Amino acid sequence: MDTQTIQTTPPSTKIHLPASLEQNRITTLPEFAYYIPDFISEEEEQAILHKVETAPKARWRQLTHRRLQTWPSDLVKNTLLDSRPLPDWLEQPVVSRLLSMPSSGNEFNIFASSPHRRPNHVLINEYTPGTGIMPHKDGSAYHPVVCTVSLGSSLCLNLYRTKEDGALDPEPVWRILQEPRSLLITTGEVYTEYLHGIDGITTDVNLSQQTVANWNLLRSPSQFQDGTNERQTRVSLTYRDVLKVSNLGSKLGVFRRP
Ligand SMILES: O=C(O)CCC(=O)C(=O)O
Ligand SMILES: [Fe+2]
Numbered sequence: 001m002d003t004q005t006i007q008t009t010p011p012s013t014k015i016h017l018p019a020s021l022e023q024n025r026i027t028t029l030p031e032f033a034y035y036i037p038d039f040i041s042e043e044e045e046q047a048i049l050h051k052v053e054t055a056p057k058a059r060w061r062q063l064t065h066r067r068l069q070t071w072p073s074d075l076v077k078n079t080l081l082d083s084r085p086l087p088d089w090l091e092q093p094v095v096s097r098l099l100s101m102p103s104s105g106n107e108f109n110i111f112a113s114s115p116h117r118r119p120n121h122v123l124i125n126e127y128t129p130g131t132g133i134m135p136h137k138d139g140s141a142y143h144p145v146v147c148t149v150s151l152g153s154s155l156c157l158n159l160y161r162t163k164e165d166g167a168l169d170p171e172p173v174w175r176i177l178q179e180p181r182s183l184l185i186t187t188g189e190v191y192t193e194y195l196h197g198i199d200g201i202t203t204d205v206n207l208s209q210q211t212v213a214n215w216n217l218l219r220s221p222s223q224f225q226d227g228t229n230e231r232q233t234r235v236s237l238t239y240r241d242v243l244k245v246s247n248l249g250s251k252l253g254v255f256r257r258p
Pocket of ligand 1: 133236
């Protein structure tokens with residue numbers, strides 16, 4: 001299999017990215033979802049986690065069960081009112097690596113046809129064991145490409161469909177197991193037609209080749225041999241391109257977080 005080898009800093013580990021995303025497509029899912037197990041190194045994971053944990057307190061927004069950060073800021077009426085670039089620790093190594101991977105067909109990379117040709121927004125979610133996120137769609141604020149880097153722990157992302165009457169079918173159609181340091185990209189029909197969510201449980205159960213859509217692409221399937229995954233705290237970085245960006249917030253000095 002063709003791969004591109006990337007020397008990380010510090011130079012103790014090498015990352016082997018696929019020469020094309022097509023090699024890591026989750027073929028058991030509708031089009032398109034891609035899973036790259038070792039997208040960042042352990043050192044890079046630790047460095048990003050440190051930045052997340054030491055961000056100014058005002059950066060965190062506490063929800064009932066979960067807390068999150070938005071970079072460079074929240075959206076207001078589907079608009080990013082802050083045109084500052086992402087901080088360096090969110091840009092490197094993730095964005096440059098994302099943009100270096102050719103996608104299928106004649107596309108240069110997965111953001112080649114997005115308005116800003118790159119992600120301009122990162123949502124950081126922290127899930128302690130027992131915490132999840134309700135089934136939802138990401139909606140129209142974003143170009144329909146979602147890149148999620150997982151840190152700290154594995155968990156299952158569920159995909160749901162709506163029934164004929166438009167109501168949510170509560171039984172997930174597929175599950176994607178996301179290991180720490182992995183990258184999951186969802187786009188196309190997976191973005192537009194299906195809902196996604198994470199169960200608020202402490203252990204993912206019944207994991208197997210038959211029940212996990214990306215089993216063949218996992219780094220360590222043997223770790224889940226007994227069919228379970230005991231969750232630890234997982235932090236996810238969700239990279240997207242917000243369609244509408246305005247400079248207004250910067251001019252007024254409002255809506256800005258430190
Ligand atoms: O944390 C994740 O993997 C999913 C987050 C998500 O779906 C969202 O914030 O829209
Ligand atoms: Fe989402």
